[in-house]
Amino acid sequence: MNAKEILEAVREEQYKRAEQSGYKRLSEAEEASFRERRVARYSEAIALDPSFGDAYAERGSELYFLGRRAEATADMRKAFALGVSDPQLYAAMSMPFQGEEKREILRTGMGLIDRSSEETGWFYDHLYATVIRSYWYDGNFGENARLLEEWVPQLERTAHMYRMALQDLGMAYSALGKHAEAETAYRRALAATPAAEQQHVADMVVRTLMHRDQYGEALVVLEELADGLPADTRAIFTAALTVLQDPRSALARDASAAVLPAAEDWGRRPGPLGDSTSYYSFLLGLVYRGVGRNREAAEILTRFADEAAGNKREWGITMRWEIAKARELATTS
Structure with missing residues (x-):
């Protein structure tokens, strides 16, 4: 052999x-x-x-x-x-590298692919998406956004890559502090996403409003996007937004009490990046504040903020607003 x-x-x-x-x-x-x-x-x-x-x-x-x-x-x-x-080995070959060294490997792989081929053209797009994303990991959010803006119109609107590129564009705009543009990108992604897969994108639309401290508007949008969200998710977000809007109100207390078991179930699960907290841990901290359990709120908000900030290449960027808000609330009664 x-x-x-x-x-x-x-x-x-x-x-x-x-x-x-x-x-x-x-x-x-x-x-x-x-x-x-x-x-x-x-x-x-x-x-x-x-x-x-x-x-x-x-x-x-x-x-x-x-x-x-x-x-x-x-x-x-x-x-x-x-x-x-x-050509399919070039994605794996690029994994240990960053910056121009990574991009040189990926572009070499792209050069071996006929983009017009139905059989291999999809992998050209996969490699190019990785080239674009490498600028995100370099911290060059402006170039990341610019390349996505150029690329999105070239993609088929029914393609999986189209909606993934729009989600990446939403992340890039958020990193640049362009939250209104991020909302538009996520809404375009949502319109192209099958109903069964809409939860994450709908979450992100709501979060772009939270990032502008527009809690009332976020509650309205939450109702607008209700069909794309599971009942527990919608209820937890509603309670958290109500607490952010008016933490001492009876409405915040009642909404938080109603979702507390579900919020604890989701908020205590390990996060997707291997940490002990997740985005739902941040929401749980808000729900704890809604029911007056401020010590527990401070504990989980502090842990969430520390772990998210420690993940410098992803959560430390995409959750900057949540990290700052968690630290603020963890130190106020």
């Missing part, structure tokens, strides 16, 4: 295992075991053909997800220097 055949055999094994398991999600230990096995197979391919860039790229991807970042970076640089024939 030559080096190329080893890569093909590994891919075939992956497809078969996924089909046999019904695409069941593996535990971390199981996933790590399979990754180590694939690292060994790719090492065999490299030993047979040290000039085979695709094998270095595949091994580097597995090493990256095993947390062996220095080895992964070395493999990716080696792969790029040798040349990689499979």
